[in-house]
Amino acid sequence: MTKVSKLSQKIIVVLVLTAIFMATQMSAVLSGSIDFTKPEFDFDKIIFTTHQPYSGYENHMIDGNFGFLGVKGGGLYILNDAFSGRPTVTNVLQNSVCKNGRYAGKKLSGGNVYSFDLSYDAKQIVFAYTDAQNSYGVWNENTTYHIFKVNVDGTDLTQLTDGSVNDFDPRWLPDGRIVFISERRGGYGRCHQRKVPTFNLHTMNADGSDIRCISFHETNEWSPCVDNNGMVAYTRWDYVDRGATHPHSAWITTPDGLDARSITLNYPNSGAEWWKNVPMMQNSLRAIPNSNKYVATAAPHHAQNYGPLIIIDPDVEDDDNLSTITKITPDCKYPETEVAATTDQKYGTPYPLSEEYFLCVYDPNANTNGANKRYGIYAIDTKGNKSLLYSDPNRSCYSPVPLKPRPVPNIIPGTTKPTGQAPDGVVSIMNIYDTLLPFPSGTKIKELRIWQVYPKTTVLANDPIVSYEGTESLWAGRNTRGLLGSVPVEEDGSASFYLPAGKPVFFQAVDQDGTAVQTMRSDTYLVPGQTRLLCQGCHEPARKAAPNPESVPLALRREPSKITPDPSQGARPMSFPRLIQPILDKKCISCHNGSRVPDLRQGNIDSQTKWFSSYKNLKPYVALFDEMYPGANWDRVYPRTEPGKFGSRASKLYQKLKTGHGNLTQDELHSFIIWLDSGIAPFFGDYKNIDAQLRGEQVEPSLE
Known part of the structure; x- marks a missing residue:
């Protein structure tokens, strides 16, 4: 064979291989059963970001929102002729120069673009950007996300927020304001051995002015969206007296943060191993057009925001299992419940076109290392079909x-x-006996206790170890808390009282003996300017219509009650050295002095926990949520409280004391009751000022 023939043969082979490759690529674009002539596809341009999943650091649901983990090189783009099979890409920010703020006169280049939203008239984009200075664990203006807005054609680039906190997930509100997530309120996570700030819902004007915190929840929140009724749906980590990894469910509130409520699956209860087979986290919520449903990503706790895609139907009765949730990507299991945390993270950031068709990102090989992931933009349907629209050869696409x-x-x-x-707002409860689970027979509720939970103000989970659960793991942090006081409950079960704004609180129904019968394991709050919060009952069925009252509830016929502060020294914040140890010293250690179990002397302060020996020795006599059910531990705490089966009523200590053991006064017995009923029987009342607390001094909470 001549050299020319050999060369011709090689050229033919190359051409054939190229043709096969191009055909494969074209097939990838046009394959599947997605019919782009459907009315859902009445557009030809798609906005997206290139946003590469980070790798090499912590792999946790929190971390993707930290600017120092942003992978440099991300941008904001428009995909043109999206369904043609030959799309082109426009860089929105290529020629944009910021007109104000610290970036005035500069381009946003070299950093990372994260989350964004398109205005209702499709003329402006609001988005989060960071310089992505890769200084792990450092918070400054170069390592955090800030919010900007820009016209779709790249003009009028404006900086809206700045500082050493992360601001991200901006969404346009119908009135022109912007809702977003921010670390501005302060506080830290309770299950980390590193700095992890808490971030919550905030709003601002479209020019960045009048920033308001609209959520005083004590733990993290994510990815707000505005639904078809103008309400804000978002993800909330509901973590008061619960396990660390359940739940992170869909919640809803008004654009001002009023009346925050769970949409679904806030109390997962799928049998003996209730923590299995349900989505760990419902994130990236979007309201489906012309529907009450939402689409979301079923993401894990210990990985990034990818997983199977689900539809949440709030019109279906919630069975605390999967009744409200339909998986629309059958080729993908729930990460961290059905499979490992980093497994089956193939999908992300769904955008609904209808109840049947969606845009999203997808990587069939997503279980590889984060640096190798290449999420492309796809159109999918609920029948399992998908068509690739665009894939960047160097980075992943997002949103x-x-x-x-x-x-x-x-x-x-x-x-x-x-x-x-x-001013204080008014909280009103129509009938506390309207419950999901019945109160014990013969129970008469006399009052409500109002507890305030304090956001964490120290960085490490076990600094300090607040309560017994903290010894189970380095990551098992619990809230400190304080008893604000109590208000009366009327004969018909109604209550009405003033509550200060800006304080996360939970309520307890208290019987005629002064013991709690039911308790919240969540928090609620009033935002500044809110005048009223209404509740039907005490954990009543969510879909049950309130009955027409024969008359106005008794509590609503009078002036709302003022909270009567609890008189016990050491109740606010709740401090074992101030509330309980003085009673032990006065009434108990004459017998329980080492010669009788338990030894209730203060003893030496433990070098690890900083606790008194008496506190450690009382643990077997205290009822704790994380020990009540088979399989429960600090990470998997059964989330539903059964009336009468917790706190003092379930404790061996109260059963002994109420017989007259110790010859306690009513005030002294009450101190033990509220300590046991608090949910965690804490040792410390605040995260700081440890030495002062050990001396039994009054210490005010660092962040309320």
Whole structure:
């Protein structure tokens, strides 16, 4: 064979291989059963970011929101002729120069673009950007996300937020304001051995002014969206007296943060091993057009925001299992419940076109190392079909959104912004006997206790070890808390009382003996300017319609009660050295002095926990949520409280003391009751000022 023939043969082989490759690529674009002539696909441009999953650091649901983990080189783009099979890409920020703030006169280049939203008229984009200075665990203006807005054509680039906190996940509200997630409120996570700030819902004007915190929940929140009714749906880590990894469920609130409520699966209860077979986290929520349903990513706790895609139907009765949830990607299991945390993270950032068709990102090989992931933009349907629209050869795509106008939802009237100290609002409960699980027979509720949970103000989970659960793991942190006091409950089960704004609280129903019968393991709050919060009952069925009252509830016929502060020294914040140890010294150690079990002397302060010996020795006599059910531990705490089966009523200590053992006064017995009923029987009342607390001094909470 001549050299020319050999060369020709090689050329033919190359051409054939190239043709096969191109055909494969074209097939990848056009394959599947997605019919782009459907009315859902009445657009031809898609906005998206290139946002590479980080690798090499902590792999946790929190971390993707930290700017120092942003992979440099991300941008904001428009995919043109999206369904043609030959799309082109426009870099929105290529020629954009910021007109104000610290970035005035500069381009946003070399850093990372994260989350964004398109205005209802499809003319402006609001997005989060960071310089992505890779200084792990360092918070400054170069390592955090800040929010910007820009016109779709790249003009009028404006900086809206700045500082040493992360601001991200911005979404346009119907009235022109912006809701977003921010670390501005302060506080830290309770299950970390590193710095992990808490971030919550905030709003601001479209020019970045008038920033308001609209959630005083004590733990993290994510990915708000505005639904078709103008409400804000988002993800909340509901972590008061629960296990660390359940739940992170869908919640809903008004654009001002009023009346925050769970949408679904806040109390997972799928049998003996209730923590299995349900989504760990419902994130990246988006409201489906012309529907009450939402689409979301079923993400893990210990990995990034990818997983199977689900539809949440709030019109279906929630069975605390999977009744409200339908998986629309059958080729993907729930990470961290059905499979390992980093397994089956194939999908992410769904955008609904209808109840049947969606845009999303997808990587069939996503179980590889984060640096190798290449999520492309796909159109999918609920039948398991998918078509690749675009894939960047160097980076992953993220959050595809159609570039077209969309209807403006209802504008929900807001609260009046207080000009000074916000006045107390009124909380009203119609009938505390309206419950999901019945109270013990013969129970008469006499009052409500109001507990405040304090956000964590120290960085490490076990600094300090607040309560017994903290010895189970380095990551088993619990809230400190304080008893604000109590209010009366009327004969018909109604209550009405004033509550200060800005304090995360939970309520307890207290019987005629002064013991708690039911308790919340969540928190609620009033935002400044909120005048009223209404509750039907005490953990009543969520879909049960309130009955027409024969008359106005008794508590609503009178002036709301003022909270009567609890008189016990050491109840606010709740401190074992101040509340319980003085009683032990006065009434108990004459017998329980080492010659009788338990030894209730203060003893030496433990070098690890800083606890008194008496506190450690009382643990076997205390009822704790994380020990009540088979399989329970600090990470998997059964989330539902059964009336009458917790706290003092379930403790060996109270059963002994109420017989007259120790010859306690009523006030002394009450101190033991509230300590046991608090949910965790804490040792420390605050995260700081440890030495002062050990001396039994009054210490005010560092962050309320």
